[in-house]
Amino acid sequence: MNASSTTDTHYDVIVIGSGIGGLVSATQLAAKGAKVLVLERYIIPGGSAGYFEREGYRFDVGASMIFGFGTKGTTNLLTRALKAVNVSLETIADPVQIHYHLPEGLDLKVHRDYEKFLEELTSHFPHEREGIRRFYDECWKVFNCLNAMELLSLEEPRYLMRVFFQHPGACLGLLKYLPQNAGDVARRYISDPKLLKFIDMECYCWSVVPADQTPMINAGMVFSDRHYGGINYPKGGVGQIPLKLVEGLEKAGSVIEYQARVTKILLENGKAVGVELANGQQYRAKRIVSNATRWDTFEKLLSPEIMPDKEKRWQKRYQKSPSFLSLHLGIKANVLPPQSECHHILLEDWQRMEDEQGTIFVSIPTLLDPDLAPEGYHIVHAFTPSWIDEWRGLTSSQYQLKKEEAAARIIERLEQIFPGLAKGLDYQEVGTPRTHRRFLGRVDGSYGPIPRYKLAGLLAMPFNRTSIAGLYCVGDSTFPGQGLNAVAFSGFACGHRIAVDLGY
Ligand SMILES: NC(=O)c1ccc[n+]([C@@H]2O[C@H](COP(=O)([O-])OP(=O)(O)OC[C@H]3O[C@@H](n4cnc5c(N)ncnc54)[C@H](O)[C@@H]3O)[C@@H](O)[C@H]2O)c1
Ligand SMILES: CC(C)=CCC/C(C)=C/C=C/C(C)=C/C=C/C(C)=C/C=C/C=C(C)/C=C/C=C(C)/C=C/C=C(\C)CCC=C(C)C
Known part of the structure; x- marks a missing residue:
């Protein structure tokens, strides 16, 4: 050319x-x-x-x-x-959205079944039974407004007029929630500081910011769709x-x-x-x-x-969110405890939720679709927020070494949930913010604006x-x-x- x-x-x-x-x-x-x-x-x-x-x-x-x-x-x-x-x-329904492994023994699952999830969360915070239900029910109000109407461009006045005449209540509901954040709504109903930290994590794990900065419209979508359409792979x-x-x-x-x-x-x-x-x-x-x-x-x-x-x-x-340090692992199937869930979140100390390599996200898609790995093996994708600045200015050998050390630390932490993980490793590939920048063409490998x-x-x-x-x-x-x-x-x-x- x-x-x-x-x-x-x-x-x-x-x-x-x-x-x-x-x-x-x-x-x-x-x-x-x-x-x-x-x-x-x-x-x-x-x-x-x-x-x-x-x-x-x-x-x-x-x-x-x-x-x-x-x-x-x-x-x-x-x-x-x-x-x-x-x-x-074709999609495969995931019966649990996330299995949380959080500080102070807060171990719980977000079931596809809404009532089962509320029951499990309430069993950890019985004194907040009413507040829990009122917060998540309010998320449903947002979702039900969105789920009533055709979703198109809010920059198209004729469409806006049409949806307003068809669904006036839903439009006014959305207008009310557009300027709100999930944290403010949560604090209206919940006062237990540990439960509020859990709500922060519920938001952070997809918005990369705590509840106070997470838009209520988005929280309404995520916290309800997981029980309505469900998580489907x-x-x-x-x-x-x-x-x-x-x-x-x-x-x-x-x-x-x-x-x-x-x-x-x-x-x-x-x-x-x-x-x-x-x-x-x-x-x-x-x-x-x-x-x-x-x-x-x-x-x-x-x-x-x-x-x-x-x-x-x-x-x-808005600023760039961190990128991720990603471990793509192939592991022997017998490492996973029976009845393991597909998605996990691990955090040992609440203070570290937003830190570099603080929260660990885990996804094991082969529990839903075994064909993604050779027979007798699983995929574990473990990732944790990481900033590009951590990975700048290194020689090639320093970069390799830093990747290996970071991977070893994550695997050691994951041993808490999957004992024997290190021994069961069959394949390992480590991606850093530099990898995300290179392959996705995203500035600093960022996950997006926050x-x-x-x-x-x-x-x-x-x-x-x-x-x-x-x-x-x-x-x-x-x-x-x-x-x-x-x-x-x-x-x-x-x-x-x-x-x-x-x-x-
Ligand atoms: N659900 C999850 O588990 C999860 C995990 C990670 C990311 N995500 C989401 O995926 C979403 C990303 O979607 P998206 O549509 O915004 O973007 P994207 O970053 O996925 O896609 C952008 C595409 O544009 C291409 N591109 C960039 N610059 C280019 C150029 N100059 N010339 C030609 N091609 C170029 C890239 O190669 C890439 O294919 C994110 O919002 C993120 O939230 C979800
Ligand atoms: C007319 C008048 C008057 C008015 C008007 C008003 C209106 C109509 C308004 C409207 C609005 C709208 C439409 C809106 C919309 C919205 C939406 C759609 C939203 C959505 C959202 C979603 C979301 C946010 C999602 C998210 C998710 C995510 C991020 C995920 C992620 C994940 C991850 C990362 C995970 C990991 C973990 C593990 C592995 C464990």
């Missing part, structure tokens, strides 16, 4: 990146008849929902606890995104979701190109009109969507000198349109934030807004 050649193919929309946010937006548009080009820098689609294969194991890169895959209501956005392009996936691994979406995208007549790293968003008279790849190839389209993070979009794909004031304000409110200080719920989170005409953002740096179901919502909303703009 010669430098700076432009293809003549006419596209309605170019999507930079094939994370779930990018793919849902692309497939929504393709299903409506738009011609979409998705440009993905890596060799397979999915971003954080991707996978890799080693020695007979198929590991999920990141996402493993999947919301939004139920069969009823309107909040099952992954099921709906696949259906929109006439594809589907796609057969064949999480990587099947993007693969199926790509199948649907192509069937609908649109295109994805791999190893196509966008280095520049092209502007003409201040309007986004195309993109340039690392190999000099240029593509043009009527609308450009970035599924890269906002920092990557406005500091790398566009010149930071022209950063719109709105983005500067956003950066003052509030710098306590904000008013979701009010400060931007929708899909940006201050640059023709340029939209999708994915976890847009409303409502991190999570596959959350970025799927962002994809639905982005696709809807562009479809209206283009007259589809």
Whole structure:
């Protein structure tokens, strides 16, 4: 390819990146008849929902606890995104969302069955029986509002009017919760400090911030959908979701190109009109969507000198969350105690919940889908928050050594739940924030934006349109934030807004 050649193919929309946010937006548009080009820098689609294969194991890169895959209501956005392009996936129901192993012997499971979960939590805090029920019941109020209506772009006034007339009570309910955080709601009903710490952990394990900074809308989704649609694992691994979406995208007549790293968003008279790849190839389209993070979009794909004031304000409110240190392990099946659960969280000291390598998350997807590992073996994906600064400035041998030491420490801690883990190891691969940055193209390997200080719920989170005409953002740096179901919502909303703009 010669430098700076432009293809003549006419596209309605170019999507930079094939994370779930990018793919849902692309497939929504393709299903409506738009011609979409998705440009993905890596060799397979999915971003954080991707996978890799080693020695007979198929590991999920990141996402493993999947919301939004139920069969009823309107909040099952992954099921709906696949259906929109006439594809589907078999899923396996997880009977327990998380088995918590927390300080001071707080050992409990979040059962799919709501009442069973409340009973188990109440058995640890009998004096808070009423408060527990009132807090989680209030989360259901948020969920029931969302689950009553079609979920599309909040930037489309005609849609807003329509849903308001169809569901006035649900809309007013959501308006009430939009500026609220889960911590404030929890403190209205609960006063036991240890139980409030548990609520912090319930939020932290997916929002990466304590309850005080976790938007109530998101808490309502997570704390209710796990009992409504449930946590469901796609057969064949999480990587099947993007693969199926790509199948649907192509069937609908649109295109994805791999190893196509966008280095520049092209502007003409201040309007986004195309993109340039690392190999000099240029593509043009009527609308450009970035599924890269906002920092990557406005500091790398566009010149930071022209950063719109709105983005500067956003950066003052939100910062990059830490990345993760990830251990992808293959282990002998007999290491796992009988009846082990798929997802675990381990923390030994409440003070360390938010620390570098404090909380450990564990996912054992082979308990749901044994085909992901050779017979007689399991996959253990253990990950813990880690900042890129911990991993900068090391020589290659120092980096290797630091990885091995960190992995050994995590395995030693995990021995508390899985005695014999170290002896049962068959395969080990360690990923650091540098790995996440390299393979996911995410600035500092970050998991996404988190509030710098306590904000008013979701009010400060931007929708899909940006201050640059023709340029939209999708994915976890847009409303409502991190999570596959959350970025799927962002994809639905982005696709809807562009479809209206283009007259589809
Ligand atoms: N449920 C879980 O267990 C779990 C775990 C980890 C992550 N997640 C979620 O996954 C979500 C991520 O979804 P997303 O849609 O925002 O994004 P993503 O980061 O998954 O995908 C972005 C995609 O864009 C590509 N890309 C980036 N820059 C590019 C460029 N310049 N040119 C071409 N391609 C480029 C990347 O390779 C990647 O495929 C996060 O919100 C996170 O919460 C969930
Ligand atoms: C009209 C008027 C007047 C008004 C209007 C109002 C309205 C309508 C509003 C609306 C709103 C909306 C629609 C909203 C939406 C939202 C949503 C969709 C949300 C979602 C969310 C979700 C989420 C957040 C999810 C998440 C998840 C996650 C993150 C996960 C993760 C996980 C992990 C990391 C885990 C791990 C662990 C272990 C392994 C243990």
